[in-house]
Amino acid sequence: MLLVLMGLVAFSLIRGIVAFLKTTRIDLESGEAETASDMQLAQNKAMFARIKYQALAIVVVAILLAVSR
Numbered sequence: 001m002l003l004v005l006m007g008l009v010a011f012s013l014i015r016g017i018v019a020f021l022k023t024t025r026i027d028l029e030s031g032e033a034e035t036a037s038d039m040q041l042a043q044n045k046a047m048f049a050r051i052k053y054q055a056l057a058i059v060v061v062a063i064l065l066a067v068s069r
Contacts, residue, residue, distance in 0.1 A: 002064070005057040009050055016046030 019042040
């Protein structure tokens with residue numbers, strides 16, 4: 001379970017970084033600070049998923065520590 005959650009954290013982090021890089025590239029090519037809202041939503045969605053999976057992983061570790069005592 002913990003390994004699956006760790007994989008999901010990494011996957012969400014990579015998706016968020018890719019969305020960020022795409023947004024930055026759009027900004028640089030257009031010369032404007034305004035980016036497509038779709039890319040911003042993708043960043044927010046990926047980063048929220050990462051936080052959610054990290055929290056679940058912490059809960060699993062806490063349960064494992066509690067059971068091992």
